[in-house]
Amino acid sequence: MDSFWRLSLYSKNYTKVLILLCTLSLLSACALKRESPSQEQLIRKSYISQLNNQERDYFLYLPKGYFSEPDKKWPVMMFLHGNGERGNGKDELDFVLKHGPVYQAWIQKQDLPFIIISPQLHMFDFDQRGIGYIDNRKYSDIPQRQTQGTPPSVESRPQNPIIRTPSLQDMSEISPLLPLGWDKVELDLINILSEVSTNYNVNKNKTYLTGLSYGGFGTWFMASQYPNKFAAIAPVVGWGHPDLMQAIAAEQLPIWQFAGGHDNAVEIQYFYAGIEKLRELGHNEVRFTVHEDMGHDAWKRVYASSDFYEWLLSHSLK
Template sequence: MQNKLSRFFIFFAVLMLQACAGQSHLVQDELETVTKEHLKYYLYYPEDYFKSENKEFGLLLFLHGGGESGRNVEEIKDTGPPKMLVEGKQFPFLILAPQNPHAQKWWNTDAVVQLLDSVTQANRVDKNRIYLTGLSRGGSASWELATQYPEKFAAMAVVCGMTPLPYAHWIDKEMPIWVFHGDKDDVINVEESDKMVDKLREMGYDVRYTRYKGVGHNAWDRAYTTDSLYTWLASKKRTK
């Protein structure tokens, strides 16, 4: 697949007060800014995809952690579903795994969604069966995506992600969520997930929580080898 170049535009008005000859003048202006993001990615097709020309498939968007950020896209294969694909695991849906090109920056979630939309439009993807998952920094980005695009995803699985508690108010209640975290995580404290899960449950959300005892930040090693996770994802579909 060819590399994709994602763009997005921000428009805003600037109001300035200028003092001139003892009088105030209101000046209105507009500035267009352009941000470009170069995203490398892997795209997996299930075996059945090429056996039927009409069937639509679900798609899982996977966002890696900070350790795989940078320019070497091969590092994406070190964790999560991409690692399992290398080991021979088959999945019932497409898997889109982009790389965050910035070692010390958060995910550009707007660019990720533009990539996701492009891949969705270019392939036989059921838009009601788009799933979201991420670990660590990618888990934090998953929470962010769920708040910014609440009607896009059919289900979400977050592994040891950091999340502001107010996000709970902006997530679609129709989207099931599964959270994984280790109680010995010394990078992103397990309380991040504890508090978010408690808040979501208090508000009536459909949330599963797997809290690993004695596990550190690498909770993804166990979370992504949980076969029932993929069965659970594949069973979800947006009804709106």
């Protein structure tokens, strides 16, 4: 009889221990699930272009942890691509994944704590001008996100040292804008920013603007029109015309300008006049970095650098 009671007591205690262990395991699993950040997402958002009243899409990148931290307000970065990534905003939108912050965040899986907006500039008639890098582009060249790992990162090639061309100071005969550029969709860009700010967890004091080449010129233009909307801007291999600098200087908008010393597409001689104009106007928050060993694709080095994103995040609207 004593053996029976001892066995019964042992069984009861064993059951309690099992229940306790299962409960602890379940609690640990729930805690781990809560602590694991949500995965980054890349989604398409539709809008109606004010230019032609047609529907187009843009990419919206939501960073790791966006859904698991519902109370957090996230910095926002708008990226304006270069001339070669134009398109119809639908089946051609993927071409904007070839370069820039979304490429780094989505394709290369660089952990960037930004909501990133990446629209596509209208083609206009650039596909009828015999431009090789537009006519010869292929869908197969668009980088794809891999389930495991990342594709090899294609870096720009350093060039041999050259003697710098003297800076061009008189820009009075040079247009401040490129033909059929981002200025043509100014209202679309502002509307997209407004839509994202309204519908997502956005830190409006940390809204940034950057772009490469054609998008660098677009960055200067948008900053000149809305200097109090952005906490900082970073035009990459696209110079700013002195005529655009008055409003930017008045707002003391932080700027980090990048150029390539070997750039044959956007030559270094055109960059200095705008920078000097800002200084003449008393602008104290200007950084100008020339990658002397790089050509036009210096943007590859710029956007791969963690220093670039840390600099953006160090600025907030005053």
